[in-house]
Amino acid sequence: MSIARLSDLADPALAPRLVIKVGSALLVGPDGVRRAWITQLVAEIAQARSRGQDVIVVSSGAIALGAATLGLEKGGRGSLADAQASAAVGQIALSGLWAELLGTHGITAAQMLLTLEDLEDRRRYLNVTATLTRLLDAGAVPVINENDSVATQEIRFGDNDRLAARVAQAAQASAVVLLSDIDGLYDRHPRLPGAKMIPVVEGVTAEVRAMASTDSNSGMGSGGMVSKLQAAEIAELAGICLVIGNGQHERPVARIVNDGIGTLFVPRRKAAARKAWLGGRLRLKGEIVVDDGAAAALGRGSSLLAKGITAVEGVFSRGDPVAIVDGEGKVLAHGLSEYDAAECAAIVGLHSSEQERVLGYSPRSSVIHRDQMVLK
Template sequence: MENIRQNIITRAKKILIKVGSAVLTGDDGLDLKIIDSLVLEMANLAKKGYAVVLVTSGAIVSGKHRLKITENLKSIPEKQAAAAIGQGRLMRVYSKAFEKNGIYVAQILLTLSDLTDRQRYLNIRNTLSTLMAWGTIPIINENDTVAVDEIKFGDNDNLAAMIANIIEADLFINLTSIDGLYTCNPASSKKSKLISVVSEFSEEIEAAATEETSSSGTGGMKSKVQAAKKVTAIGIPCIIAPGKKKNILTDIMTGREIGTLFLPMTDRLNSKKYWIAFTLRPRGKLVIDDGAKKALLEEGKSLLPSGIIDIEG
């Protein structure tokens, strides 16, 4: 398996890194030591010629800490207000840390509607391509201040998977608070074992991914596995790894066996089909006949009007 990892790392030139709130925060709000450590590693990757894009959480937690709020925020207006306060501080911390290492950053805040609109989607892709060509590291977060259920990604794992598709990443690294995907929840079972490599999304893999989340985050292991499933469908390998571990990115990029590696599928979706399948939300339903079903599923053909029986929505 080391050879597989090494081959993946050797081919990776464009890397999407997602860092969750549980990694970025400690008892006193943002964990500046962790952020400085991760930033140093990302800056070193950029200096070696890698294109790096960062999807980060942490705005709401940062805002709560600034206001000295200790209890969980329940209402949407409270979370949005905390995000408005915290996002600026979060970016200031990142910007200062990256500039100390000679790297400039760019902030991009998105809602789902930005990606479901094809023209805006393409504009975002072009902007990201330009920023990477300039050697700048784009820092992306959901625009929590304006996002409501209808235009939310759900969590930043889902957002990161979409961004990985947009930039056509060679590798998606999802940094979390635990070592990777376990056979069962390690917090409740001593028999739990770390799964090193996932080559297919079997029932056992789906069952191993729990929905439990930390107090600071919105996505549990289930959302991380779902994100891995989405990116591997278009040929992007994914590694879920412990974000608080020292030199974690360096270890990953030297091919060390760490975390859980999700191997890419052999049958890849192209970028536009991925956009249709995983970014757009259903607005209606087409009822098709058996011939159209066979053409789509078995022959890889397009849907013709003659195969449509009914339209709903």
């Protein structure tokens, strides 16, 4: 059995481990911390725990809190330096708030600050998994945020939607609940006439992506519907459900679960753990462009051969993650290259019998082996 409806989120047999992501605008209002609202959410977390469910919180809000304390404009997002300084100040208040409120229910809070590299590097990703597992086994509620005080534009998630999905992968969670400023995914911009919310989505397709808006109604957060769909795709690779729901109500989880208001993304597939990690990566070192024949072969489960490559872009080494794209730039797969970029470029379009002459050594069986590849 698996999660098929929003009410299943309250069933510990179907959803033994939940990740709940809370956006900045839900935690911090014009007058500061929305303490009464957070208190209600913490009570819902305590209820889930009493039902036998593990809960992980991915909490935004550090930059907004720190900016208010430091008196910085634009919510602390006027510059990277402002955001880093705001995060350094705000994270103390944010973690203290969660620890205090969870403590009123006898629950221990544990802070974890992660950067993109912590989840992109395989060894560090496994370390995150081990830490989360130990904390949950010990009865704690991990409260996770991006480490914005040190992350730069080049090495950051940029939004906690995708961070929540990657954390769910690492924690082997059952579902991710994204509490935001909107009820769910609409078939067009929700402010347009006739817009309808979609209750269930089975896999993120091109048609679903076309419905997304980059707008964030609050102007405080960094995500929009596009980032939420990207999070749904990351979760899907690991066979994890994702829910978009409106957090602007008291007891928002109960509104989603009991009233059935939200969009449930049901995964169509589940990749092996390593492939789920690879497919969910947000930073890739390059691109390998393939012809139609190679694209079709990949879809049938074949490895990528040099014969089907038409171009190589970027600088990468053997073992680095790259995207495989078709002639129109559509991403077909992520994979770990068996060659560096220069070697790939040298054997573009060549049959295996021709590669030894160019490379100076016997070619490997494939440029990207199917065991080191995940289709998108």
